[in-house]
Amino acid sequence: MPAKLYYLKGDKMSDIKVLLVDDEQSFVETLALRLGIRDLKSETVFSGEEAISYIRENEPDVMVLDMKMPGMNGIDVLKWVTDSCPNLQTIILTGYSSNKDEQEARRLGVFDFLAKPPEIEILVDRIWGAYRKRQKMINNKNSTS
Amino acid sequence: MNEKKETARPAFIAKIIASFTHELKNHLAIIRESAGLMSDMIEYKGGGSEEDKKKYLDILKSIHKQTERSSGFITYLNRFSHRMDRIRDSYDINEALEDITVLMSRLANHRQLILENNFRDNLPSVYGNAAVVQFICYCIIEQKMFSLASGGSILVCAEEAGDKMNIKIISNGTIKEGSEESDFCLSETIDLFLKSISGEITKNDSKNETTLTIPLAISEAD
Numbered sequence: 001m002p003a004k005l006y007y008l009k010g011d012k013m014s015d016i017k018v019l020l021v022d023d024e025q026s027f028v029e030t031l032a033l034r035l036g037i038r039d040l041k042s043e044t045v046f047s048g049e050e051a052i053s054y055i056r057e058n059e060p061d062v063m064v065l066d067m068k069m070p071g072m073n074g075i076d077v078l079k080w081v082t083d084s085c086p087n088l089q090t091i092i093l094t095g096y097s098s099n100k101d102e103q104e105a106r107r108l109g110v111f112d113f114l115a116k117p118p119e120i121e122i123l124v125d126r127i128w129g130a131y132r133k134r135q136k137m138i139n140n141k142n143s144t145s
Numbered sequence: 146m147n148e149k150k151e152t153a154r155p156a157f158i159a160k161i162i163a164s165f166t167h168e169l170k171n172h173l174a175i176i177r178e179s180a181g182l183m184s185d186m187i188e189y190k191g192g193g194s195e196e197d198k199k200k201y202l203d204i205l206k207s208i209h210k211q212t213e214r215s216s217g218f219i220t221y222l223n224r225f226s227h228r229m230d231r232i233r234d235s236y237d238i239n240e241a242l243e244d245i246t247v248l249m250s251r252l253a254n255h256r257q258l259i260l261e262n263n264f265r266d267n268l269p270s271v272y273g274n275a276a277v278v279q280f281i282c283y284c285i286i287e288q289k290m291f292s293l294a295s296g297g298s299i300l301v302c303a304e305e306a307g308d309k310m311n312i313k314i315i316s317n318g319t320i321k322e323g324s325e326e327s328d329f330c331l332s333e334t335i336d337l338f339l340k341s342i343s344g345e346i347t348k349n350d351s352k353n354e355t356t357l358t359i360p361l362a363i364s365e366a367d
Contacts, residue, residue, distance in 0.1 A: 095170040117174035
């Protein structure tokens with residue numbers, strides 16, 4: 001998998017608002033620190049329910065979402081996002097998933113589907129890709145309205 | 146065979162293994178990210194002599210490599226255990242065979258044998274009980290490993306044949322004296338399992354090839 005597919009020289013990481021959703025607190029907090037070292041600011045929440053209340057208040061550009069969580073799982077959150085915030089781009093980051101999970105997630109329009117633990121540079125790159133897609137969607141909407 | 150009853154026990158074991166492997170994968174992810182964070186801090190923030198930095202980075206690379214290896218195996222184990230969750234489901238035959246060959250590779254290594262796959266692209270999905278197919282393949286591979294002398298190899302591959310899928314298991318190498326392939330696994334139990342998936346086993350001794358043929362889609366009445 002190529003590491004630099006979306007990132008372009010001169011891109012400013014600090015422009016992107018990222019939300020990390022995972023019930024493994026230590027994992028997601030460490031991931032946030034690693035993204036921070038790369039000037040990519042992110043917020044962390046630890047459940048699907050928390051993710052939805054966070055998004056309602058402050059919609060991020062990109063959400064990195066775990067699939068298997070107690071309570072609302074990744075697919076439940078994704079369904080809500082598809083209905084409520086169609087411009088929000090989601091990257092699934094999961095320890096285990098079946099083909100069916102992946103197909104369902106892709107049907108719901110996820111930007112990418114990555115295995116946990118991720119290669120940090122690949123994750124950063126996919127976040128960029130997701131951000132660009134969001135910007136394009138917003139611009140298209142603005143130009144047609 | 147009452148499929149529901151027969152699958153209840155493996156399904157229980159599978160669920161335990163699946164949740165356990167999921168948990169382990171999370172632990173490995175945390176170890177890996179922590180090692181990654183330390184690497185980032187050394188690389189991005191500096192500190193210490195160049196020689197020390199190199200040492201730390203080498204240690205962290207080693208942690209990274211080992212967690213990657215474990216994580217890979219756990220992925221296969223997790224997927225393997227999830228196969229037993231459902232009596233029938235549509236599945237990718239290459240993935241099902243990959244799980245079993247990767248998880249049996251240690252057994253092959255111990256016997257100084259090579260277990261390999263040769264997967265064809267674009268095979269259709271199979272609808273049926275993947276766990277039973279894996280179990281029958283396991284029995285055939287085990288039988289071949291038992292009779293092969295060290296240095297031999299076993300190849301596993303699948304090919305579409307009309308409305309069926311042929312899974313070929315081919316051994317190469319010297320047969321150990323006095324250990325010609327016994328039929329201990331192709332006994333009544335295997336027959337019952339074969340019936341449950343409407344499968345058939347054929348052998349071509351001149352090519353050392355055993356073929357498990359299964360329908361692409363098992364009908365609900367079977």
